[in-house]
Amino acid sequence: MDVILTSEDKVIIEKLGSRLTQCEKVKTNLIPILQMIQEELKYLPPEVIKMVAKYLEIPGSEVYGVATFYNQFKFNPPGKNPIKVCLGTACHVRAGDIILENFERKLGISEGQTTEDREFSIERVACVGCCALAPVAIMGDTVHGHMAPSKVEGLILRVQVEHEKAERERQKIESDRQ
Amino acid sequence: MKKQKEKGKKLNPIDNKIIDEKFGAIFAEAQRRKKERQNNSIPKIHIGLSTCGIAAGAMETKTAFEETLSQRGIEAQIHCVGCIGHCYAEPWVIIENSESGFPPIFYPQVTAGKAKMLTKLYLEEGDPRLEHILGAMEENEMIPSVWEFSRFSKEKRIVMDLCGKIDPDDINEYIAEDGYSSWAKALKSPPDEVLKQVLGSGLRGRGGAGFLTGKKWELALKQTHLEKIVICNADEGDPGAYMDRTILESNPHQVLEGLALCAYAIGAHKALFYVRAEYPLAVKTIQNAISQAMESGIIGKDILGSGFDLEMDVFQGSGAFVCGEETALILSMEGSRGMPYHRPPYPAERGFQGLSTVINNVKTLAAVPPILKNGASWYRQTGTPESPGTAIFSVVGNVTHPGLVEIPMGVTLRTLIFDICGGIPDKKKFKAAQIGGPSGGCLPEEFLDTPIDFDSLIEAGAMMGSGGMVVLDEDTCMVDVAKYFLDFTQKESCGKCTFCRIGTWHLLSILQRLTIGEGQEGDIEKLEQLSHDIKNGSLCGLGKTAPNPVLTSLKYFREEYEAHIKEGCCPAASCRALSAYYIDLDKCARGCDACVGCCPVDAVFTTSNRKKGIDQQLCVKCGECKVHCPPDYNAIFRISPAHLAPIIERPKEENQ
Numbered sequence: 001m002d003v004i005l006t007s008e009d010k011v012i013i014e015k016l017g018s019r020l021t022q023c024e025k026v027k028t029n030l031i032p033i034l035q036m037i038q039e040e041l042k043y044l045p046p047e048v049i050k051m052v053a054k055y056l057e058i059p060g061s062e063v064y065g066v067a068t069f070y071n072q073f074k075f076n077p078p079g080k081n082p083i084k085v086c087l088g089t090a091c092h093v094r095a096g097d098i099i100l101e102n103f104e105r106k107l108g109i110s111e112g113q114t115t116e117d118r119e120f121s122i123e124r125v126a127c128v129g130c131c132a133l134a135p136v137a138i139m140g141d142t143v144h145g146h147m148a149p150s151k152v153e154g155l156i157l158r159v160q161v162e163h164e165k166a167e168r169e170r171q172k173i174e175s176d177r178q
Numbered sequence: 179m180k181k182q183k184e185k186g187k188k189l190n191p192i193d194n195k196i197i198d199e200k201f202g203a204i205f206a207e208a209q210r211r212k213k214e215r216q217n218n219s220i221p222k223i224h225i226g227l228s229t230c231g232i233a234a235g236a237m238e239t240k241t242a243f244e245e246t247l248s249q250r251g252i253e254a255q256i257h258c259v260g261c262i263g264h265c266y267a268e269p270w271v272i273i274e275n276s277e278s279g280f281p282p283i284f285y286p287q288v289t290a291g292k293a294k295m296l297t298k299l300y301l302e303e304g305d306p307r308l309e310h311i312l313g314a315m316e317e318n319e320m321i322p323s324v325w326e327f328s329r330f331s332k333e334k335r336i337v338m339d340l341c342g343k344i345d346p347d348d349i350n351e352y353i354a355e356d357g358y359s360s361w362a363k364a365l366k367s368p369p370d371e372v373l374k375q376v377l378g379s380g381l382r383g384r385g386g387a388g389f390l391t392g393k394k395w396e397l398a399l400k401q402t403h404l405e406k407i408v409i410c411n412a413d414e415g416d417p418g419a420y421m422d423r424t425i426l427e428s429n430p431h432q433v434l435e436g437l438a439l440c441a442y443a444i445g446a447h448k449a450l451f452y453v454r455a456e457y458p459l460a461v462k463t464i465q466n467a468i469s470q471a472m473e474s475g476i477i478g479k480d481i482l483g484s485g486f487d488l489e490m491d492v493f494q495g496s497g498a499f500v501c502g503e504e505t506a507l508i509l510s511m512e513g514s515r516g517m518p519y520h521r522p523p524y525p526a527e528r529g530f531q532g533l534s535t536v537i538n539n540v541k542t543l544a545a546v547p548p549i550l551k552n553g554a555s556w557y558r559q560t561g562t563p564e565s566p567g568t569a570i571f572s573v574v575g576n577v578t579h580p581g582l583v584e585i586p587m588g589v590t591l592r593t594l595i596f597d598i599c600g601g602i603p604d605k606k607k608f609k610a611a612q613i614g615g616p617s618g619g620c621l622p623e624e625f626l627d628t629p630i631d632f633d634s635l636i637e638a639g640a641m642m643g644s645g646g647m648v649v650l651d652e653d654t655c656m657v658d659v660a661k662y663f664l665d666f667t668q669k670e671s672c673g674k675c676t677f678c679r680i681g682t683w684h685l686l687s688i689l690q691r692l693t694i695g696e697g698q699e700g701d702i703e704k705l706e707q708l709s710h711d712i713k714n715g716s717l718c719g720l721g722k723t724a725p726n727p728v729l730t731s732l733k734y735f736r737e738e739y740e741a742h743i744k745e746g747c748c749p750a751a752s753c754r755a756l757s758a759y760y761i762d763l764d765k766c767a768r769g770c771d772a773c774v775g776c777c778p779v780d781a782v783f784t785t786s787n788r789k790k791g792i793d794q795q796l797c798v799k800c801g802e803c804k805v806h807c808p809p810d811y812n813a814i815f816r817i818s819p820a821h822l823a824p825i826i827e828r829p830k831e832e833n834q
């Protein structure tokens with residue numbers, strides 16, 4: 001695991017360290033603590049595992065063992081546009097795996113990974129509770145129902161176009177300022 | 179554990195009058211608010227805003243209503259409710275516009291555009307646009323009602339009665355519908371009274387195994403030397419079921435009331451909801467419900483003056499299927515890996531941190547308030563003698579009207595799938611119903627007339643499990659379905675038992691081989707042998723039931739396995755390695771380009787006479803071209819084994 005912490009990550013970790021001291025030092029709190037951290041940081045880098053272990057006075061391997069047992073905890077930073085493809089039963093029988101494959105192909109990463117620019121990440125999830133719209137993919141907070149391979153490209157393109165637009169505007173503002 | 183103060187011991191209160199007074203005041207206030215709403219003649223727009231509704235765009239619909247209402251200066255009240263179970267209709271709204279003279283009307287698939295249109299035409303101009311309605315919510319002379327539609331009329335709602343009718347975030351709406359009346363009543367009588375009714379009702383746990391709820395509570399009650407805790411199991415790990423979450427999102431207070439009644443019956447002063455952190459809306463809704471109940475004094479200290487204390491909290495589960503199993507659930511709450519341990523001792527004897535622990539499913543608990551309100555014998559009037567009450571299924575897959583359905587136990591699959599849920603779309607044939615998720619099985623057509631209850635499903639080799647039901651049509655490969663579930667259980671096995679950990683892996687790898695045409699003579703026997711060994715060699719329900727999808731599909735669809743092995747053929751032409759798409763040149767229209775643009779890998783090429791062909795080397799078999807081929811031509815076919823697809827040469831000049 002060679003995750004490189006960004007400077008923002010480091011600031012958050014620092015803050016979390018002080019929030020940690022408000023939690024009672026009992027093992028029952030391990031999962032709630034990890035959840036709190038992940039909520040802020042979106043993933044659990046090795047530094048955090050060590051920090052929690054030290055605080056609860058248990059071996060780091062135990063913290064890591066518990067964290068990896070559960071699907072909720074992530075060890076890679078998610079992309080700015082996390083893509084979740086539903087592979088619940090209903091989505092599976094309506095070919096959700098093909099949707100997943102299309103995202104993987106278009107972005108050149110496989111599920112569980114993040115693109116190098118940290119723009120996109122792909123994850124598979126089980127039933128997101130709208131099987132009537134199967135197959136389903138979630139991008140950011142938006143659920144896209146009745147997905148089709150041909151919609152995949154459009155979704156990614158839309159994000160990229162918006163990104164470029166924002167970038168152009170930022171540059172414009174900057175050049176105006178100068 | 180520190181011993182809790184035993185002031186909650188005043189279990190047979192003489193202060194019934196105080197309870198009546200306190201609850202009476204709460205009830206009267208809730209009633210007053212309800213009347214006020216009803217007497218207000220401005221139109222009401224009810225919108226379903228649980229996860230499924232939001233996914234389908236209900237938030238945009240709501241915004242569109244709000245904006246249009248304010249632009250046009252129309253006064254109306256938007257009422258956010260939970261899920262009504264009719265997921266095929268999402269996003270739906272019910273509009274009450276009494277001044278127009280029409281009864282409340284149910285509109286399905288109300289997009290933002292439709293919302294604007296309805297605001298203008300119905301709310302402003304009084305035309306309900308009948309072409310957009312599903313039906314009226316009550317019988318009337320003017321327009322057909324939804325009750326003529328068997329998706330509505332054949333359901334029997336006990337647990338989900340208020341889902342989609344009340345605002346889940348407002349405790350008063352629940353109380354106004356007689357909510358918490360069972361709780362107030364119970365507090366006036368000794369705890370055995372609650373237990374007696376639950377025992378008498380024959381209520382069986384809806385978490386999967388169907389254990390008698392009253393018996394479980396009785397065992398806990400006997401642990402007089404221990405402190406107690408009750409837990410609502412809302413882990414819902416089945417990858418294709420969502421009813422527990424929907425109930426929590428739509429009517430959390432009924433579950434909360436059931437949990438409180440359970441606590442009272444066994445003498446627990448602490449109650450917990452175990453909800454997946456991945457269900458943020460359910461977590462938020464239940465947290466809000468708890469704090470509202472605390473504020474009203476319905477839970478907390480000296481509840482309604484009865485002297486009974488009850489503390490409630492939420493624990494967010496971290497998403498491991500096995501943590502739905504009760505002993506694993508307990509370990510995960512203690513901060514460990516959720517690996518089931520041997521029972522006995524049952525959690526009721528020694529559970530969470532050594533406390534006597536009762537764990538019940540969401541649906542089980544939600545059935546308790548109606549039972550106490552109407553009595554055990556009333557509950558027994560629904561369902562079968564051995565499985566009283568209702569069953570809640572999330573019916574999804576290849577079915578016309580998917581969603582949540584609550585029906586009496588003992589209704590047949592045929593009624594459920596064909597009458598209530600509208601059968602299979604696109605004139606396809608029914609193939610199987612997968613019931614009970616990863617622990618369940620696939621039941622073929624022969625079982626359509628079997629009544630559904632706990633015991634008949636087990637007899638058929640499936641089980642009630644979570645209550646997830648996936649309807650499969652003729653295009654589904656049963657080997658692939660079995661592989662899907664094994665892939666899930668293999669990943670979710672906690673690894674404690676060798677048979678479950680390694681056995682499921684071997685099962686999966688055999689199934690994987692079959693679906694890519696590398697099956698061998700003897701594979702079926704191996705699958706059977708391994709399945710039995712895994713069942714026998716596993717400690718918890720996960721391993722004991724993991725082979726069910728394989729065993730049932732082998733039992734009822736053996737010929738499909740044989741075709742995969744002997745002929746490399748997938749009869750449903752669904753396994754990608756064993757099938758191919760091809761274009762029938764006789765049907766393909768010259769110059770039509772529909773399939774070209776939609777292909778994600780540019781596998782479609784133009785032939786020398788301007789028709790289309792598929793490059794089998796490039797094709798990833800996603801089926802997009804088949805979807806896009808205009809119905810007039812319908813020129814694209816799928817065939818298995820793959821080598822049967824006619825070969826169409828790609829013209830040389832284009833080949834680069």
Ligand SMILES: Cc1cc2nc3c(=O)[nH]c(=O)nc-3n(C[C@H](O)[C@H](O)[C@H](O)COP(=O)(O)O)c2cc1C
Nearest residue numbers: 383384385411414415502503504538539542719720
């Ligand atoms: C692998 C496995 C997963 C389970 N998942 C759930 C679940 O998600 N929800 C649930 O209520 N019960 C689940 N159960 C059943 C529980 O162990 C337990 O029997 C149930 O919560 C008891 O509640 P009931 O008596 O109301 O059914 C699961 C059992 C096993 C073996």
Ligand code: FES
Nearest residue numbers: 086088091127131
């Ligand atoms: S299976 Fe994908 S939403 Fe339910």
